[in-house]
Amino acid sequence: MGPLRRAPAVAAMDVGSSKVIVALAAPEDGGLRVLAVAQEPCSGVRRGAVVDLGAASAAIAAAAERSRRVAGIPLPPLMLGSAGGEILSCNREAELRIDPPGPVGPGHVADLMAEVRRTDLPPGYRLVHAIAQEYTVDGYEGCREPVGMAAGRLAVSAHLVACHGNLLANLLRASDAAGVQVENFAVCALAAAESVLSDQERGQGVLLCDIGASATQVGVLVAGEAVGSATIPLGGEHITSDIAQGLRIPRDAAEDLKRRLATADIRSAADRPLDGLSLPPAEGTGADGPVPAGGEQATERLLAEIVQARVEEILERVARLLQDGGLSDLILSGAVLTGGGSRLRGLSAVAMRILGVPVRCGGPLGVEGVLGTPEAAACVGLLQWAARGRNGGRRLMPIAAGVERRPWPFRLWRRE
Ligand SMILES: Nc1ncnc2c1ncn2[C@@H]1O[C@H](COP(=O)(O)OP(=O)(O)OP(=O)(O)O)[C@@H](O)[C@H]1O
Ligand SMILES: [Mg+2]
Numbered sequence: 001m002g003p004l005r006r007a008p009a010v011a012a013m014d015v016g017s018s019k020v021i022v023a024l025a026a027p028e029d030g031g032l033r034v035l036a037v038a039q040e041p042c043s044g045v046r047r048g049a050v051v052d053l054g055a056a057s058a059a060i061a062a063a064a065e066r067s068r069r070v071a072g073i074p075l076p077p078l079m080l081g082s083a084g085g086e087i088l089s090c091n092r093e094a095e096l097r098i099d100p101p102g103p104v105g106p107g108h109v110a111d112l113m114a115e116v117r118r119t120d121l122p123p124g125y126r127l128v129h130a131i132a133q134e135y136t137v138d139g140y141e142g143c144r145e146p147v148g149m150a151a152g153r154l155a156v157s158a159h160l161v162a163c164h165g166n167l168l169a170n171l172l173r174a175s176d177a178a179g180v181q182v183e184n185f186a187v188c189a190l191a192a193a194e195s196v197l198s199d200q201e202r203g204q205g206v207l208l209c210d211i212g213a214s215a216t217q218v219g220v221l222v223a224g225e226a227v228g229s230a231t232i233p234l235g236g237e238h239i240t241s242d243i244a245q246g247l248r249i250p251r252d253a254a255e256d257l258k259r260r261l262a263t264a265d266i267r268s269a270a271d272r273p274l275d276g277l278s279l280p281p282a283e284g285t286g287a288d289g290p291v292p293a294g295g296e297q298a299t300e301r302l303l304a305e306i307v308q309a310r311v312e313e314i315l316e317r318v319a320r321l322l323q324d325g326g327l328s329d330l331i332l333s334g335a336v337l338t339g340g341g342s343r344l345r346g347l348s349a350v351a352m353r354i355l356g357v358p359v360r361c362g363g364p365l366g367v368e369g370v371l372g373t374p375e376a377a378a379c380v381g382l383l384q385w386a387a388r389g390r391n392g393g394r395r396l397m398p399i400a401a402g403v404e405r406r407p408w409p410f411r412l413w414r415r416e
Contacts, residue, residue, distance in 0.1 A: 009035060009071070011078035012382030013180065014188060015060065015171060017045045018213035018237070018340065021379040022063040022078070022180075023371060024071045027387045035073070037370050038066035047215040047233055048083030048163075048188070050170040053177065061178035077183035079382040082171055083215040084163040084187035088125060089229040091133070092116060093157045101152035104137075108154060109147060116158045126168065128185055129161040133225040144224075159226040161187055186382060189217035189229050194381030195364035196338045197221065204333040207355070209318060210377060211341025213237045216314055217378075218321060222330045232317050236341035239310045246306040247298050253277060258344070262303050264311040265346030269304035273297060308350060315354040322355075334358035338377040 007027040014021045020042045025032040040063040044055030068075050094116035098108060117130045135143040136155040146154055168185055175182050192210040193202070202221045210217040212235045220228035236258075243262070244254035257277060263269050277298065322328040334357040337347060342361040351359040363373045364380040371380050 010386035011076050012379050012386055013078050014081045014379040015045055016212055020059045020063045022067040023379050023383055024067050025383050036067040036070035038063040047085050049085045049167045050174050053174055056174040057177035060175055060180055064180045077181040079184050079386040080182045081186045081188045081191045081378045081382045083217050083231050085167045087187055087231050088162045091159050095155040098151050104146045104149050104151050104154055106147055112156050116156055121162050124164055125162040126165040127162050131159045131226050133157045161229050188378035189219035190226055191381035192338055192377035193219045193221055194384050196336055196377045201333040205330040206333045207331045207335040209337050210339040211235055212339045218318055220327050228325050228327050230321055234314050239307055242306050242310050261300055262307045263346035264308050264344050265349045266304045266308050268346050269301045271299050271301050273299055311350055315351055319355055331357055337361045338374045340375040342374045
């Protein structure tokens with residue numbers, strides 16, 4: 001007997017606004033064995049868009065090189081994810097006659113998906129996801145896999161996601177300059193949903209928020225598939241800026257305070273002075289410690305007031321998106337918060353009050369180490385899609401796909 005053929009290694013890269021993560025894994029026993037993970041700080045990206053090509057490609061090159069070295073193999077073309085900037089999403093349907101009626105083949109499904117993708121996008125936009133939610137076979141809804149079924153009429157309802165073409169082009173340029181080949185692209189909200197949500201949550205209906213540094217990426221999944229996706233241009237770094245301004249301290253000190261002492265829930269904050277806040281002697285520093293604008297003494301309570309105000313703003317925007325899209329009543333299993341921003345203490349209590357559903361915070365399910373952290377949620381989801389093949393189990397578009405013209409049906413969620 002010859003040697004067993006091993007599935008080739010798969011790779012994923014999340015280009016975030018605070019860091020780039022590259023991960024390499026080997027498909028094994030239905031799961032993934034991690035071969036390497038490398039993370040690099042990145043300052044060249046805002047809300048998923050490259051703003052400094054040199055800085056972005058330097059971070060990508062460093063993370064790619066380290067993962068290559070650790071794994072001891074070349075990096076295969078990888079799944080790339082980013083917040084996607086101002087993404088647009090909508091749901092639409094398409095129908096196909098099968099004449100004469102007979103068994104549905106893969107070609108019929110491909111024709112149907114091509115039909116649902118035919119859409120006239122706003123100038124400069126291109127489609128990045130066309131995800132089949134369910135098929136209808138001769139009027140019977142609820143079919144997940146139509147191939148092999150006898151049918152005369154086949155319909156599909158699908159979730160479409162578009163992002164700006166230049167945003168994608170610049171991510172590809174930065175990757176190319178770093179010597180990294182890209183197989184396909186996904187928006188992080190939907191990639192993170194792949195790794196962070198249980199089958200039960202996806203089935204019953206769930207809201208997912210990936211709270212990153214410069215953006216909060218939102219996805220809604222019902223009956224297992226996406227029905228809404230959007231990006232809100234606010235994230236953890238806005239909370240840090242508010243702390244720096246409110247307490248008149250440098251950003252680094254504000255970031256440190258946020259991680260050590262901040263809570264998003266004023267009700268759990270003590271009225272004691274902020275501990276260990278080392279400040280350069282400067283205006284606004286009183287004899288007993290830092291004095292914020294207005295002359296008050298900086299306490300944990302004041303810190304919580306600053307943080308809660310911004311957290312409420314972010315979550316209220318999420319709630320408004322749900323309402324505008326008619327999705328509020330569909331998230332029966334509640335909300336799951338992930339991304340680095342979800343580490344903030346007190347966040348789930350405030351989110352529960354504003355969203356009015358159960359909330360949990362977490363990272364990829366069943367994964368240990370660096371890839372098990374909330375910051376790695378999107379990267380792990382991308383790896384899982386990569387393991388299912390180039391189209392991620394029919395969830396990803398060919399990266400070079402053209403788009404035919406047809407009116408863009410409606411904007412489920414408006415542009416920010
Ligand atoms: N313990 C903590 N408490 C509060 N915030 C935290 C904590 N740890 C990390 N963060 C915040 O998480 C954010 C980074 O999260 P993440 O790594 O998911 O972002 P990103 O993917 O780089 O950015 P984006 O998704 O916006 O492109 C930063 O704003 C950081 O301040
Ligand atoms: Mg992110």
